[in-house]
Amino acid sequence: MKKIIPLCLLFITLCHSHGAAAHAVITDYSLKLTPIHANNPAQVELSFNSQIELGLSQVFLVSKGDKHQLLQADTGSKQGQIVVHIPPLAIGDYALRFKVFAADGHLTEDVIHFSVSE
């Protein structure tokens, strides 16, 4: 019996599943108001609800076929804001996939979809 309970607890511990912690969320992004036009470089502002450790964060451009390209990102003018530099893009559907480390210690992954038009 003494061995059974720890064994069961071990099972449960191993079974316990928890997704990526998701405290930092996007509260606003400039793509809502400023769409990206084809073949022009652009800057996208991402505003988070928490302070972000930029050095420990990554933003990727995802294009058709889920091809990933790491983008350069800088600190924005407001708290919790980062500015992402987008290269010239052809017309089509894309996504920004980001992995950000918030000041409260949570690592968050999320995706924003957008389209590039004329």
Place this chain on the structure above:
Amino acid sequence: MAGIADFLDSLIGGFDLICYCLAIGSLFWGLFVLRPWHAQDGYSAVLLQKTVALLYKGGFWLAAAQLFKIILKIWLMTAVLERWPFPEFAATTQFIGGIVRTVLTLFLAAYCYRYLRKNPFSKQHWLSAGLVALPMIISGAWLVHGAGRFENQFILMSLTVIHQLAAAAWIGGVFQLVNLWLLRSGKQIPAELWPLLLKRFSVFGIASVAMILISGLPIALQYIDTWNGLIGTGYGNLLMVKITLMAIALGFAWLNKSAVSAYGFSGNSHALNNRVPYYVEAETFVLVTLLFTAASLASQPPAIDIPSLTANWQEVLNTFSPQIPRTSSPTHTDLIAGEAGRVAIVGQVPSLAATEWSNYNHNISGIFLTVMSFFAMLSYVRKPGFEPFKYWPLGFVGLGIFLFFRSDAETWPLGPIGFWESTFNNGEVLQHRIATLLVFVLGVMELSARISKKPNTKLPFVFPLLAAFGGLMLLTHSHVGFQAKSAFLIQVGHTTMGIFSLILACGRWLELKLDRPGKDIAGFISVAALFQIGIILMFYREPLY
């Protein structure tokens, strides 16, 4: 590897809070409940020894947990960012605050081990321990939710620390009550200490709970600004779970207090010795789950930040609305065909087959549990012809086999990926495999317990323990890969089932421990909770994604 690190990261949060309650709660217990410098209370050396041991062991474990958290963060970041996170990580508040807290916690634990342990009756040493704990308690402020906020940062950090402190005083005190009863039942302390300290803790516990509410309310109002935010977000949902668990725990606390009061009036110690200890054990189940829920809450975005992703009450209610269970499954070919589109980032196509596959799994599991709970009710009838119903746990064995085939459709035996390859190369599949085995083993064990002829077998206690931890899993389980609103609509069903799992566990535990009529009431509540879980699963509908 990221999956394992992430999984451990979520566990360590709850473990950290348990250790915190053990260390800080024991300190409060010594300072305000035990007050060992009053020699006339007749404390034995073993009581003080055990009390202080819980304090410093809690402290050492807390320091280890804090350090392990940092290591896990490094591991997780290395896996997710695919690079070594230094030197940037060394400059973060989390790293610096975590290291400072580890050192301060070690200092507290070392002081208690080195000095308080040898002078447990000394008021000066207890007060010194309190002073040594103070910087550690304050240092925790930089590691909480509020530390990353832009507004009212200082107030939120302070309130959260007070909230944690009050929770530690209550929950750590309950841990000490369990310790006290173990000493009492082992006749290592005088019998009169049990009612004396229970009575003292009742007053202290009420003050702690009042402080939990006073500090918690402004935090809740800061993070949740609408009723929909409370009802329709993951943050609000987990807060409601916390409130529900707290209400259950307070229910047990009220039963304890009533028993102590009754003993004061009548001098009859029957309830005090034959019911209260088991209520305290059940309360411990609830409070440990509450701590893991609190840790899980800290990983949710506050409702105030996600107004556009908040579900309304009609959508929440619809999750529980009765529907005809899905008894036909899409074909495996249809499911696999839709997977590439479903998991794509650009050009994602929701898969109806995946949603229906999942609905079928949940609904059939619900039918299993509902039928089992019905048979379990019938097994209590002491009339000829009803004996076969005692085999109702066999349903868990069947459910385990069903889940084995259905959980991971892309792997063996249904999919192309081999058993060993899928089990050891994919953390999620590994967890499903173990969960399946767990359900299977649970059925075998509970069946053995129900048909066992041995009067003193401990086997029946495995079921409530597993059910309690199963509830804990459901309450802290989040769904990756969904939009926040979809994830919440799935979460709300799972957290409700988590609460019922805990009720099932506590009910069964008390059924095994209490005398009549409490035993019968607890047994009925337990089976009714299993029935409710079955009903929720039977009506489960997953959002299309």
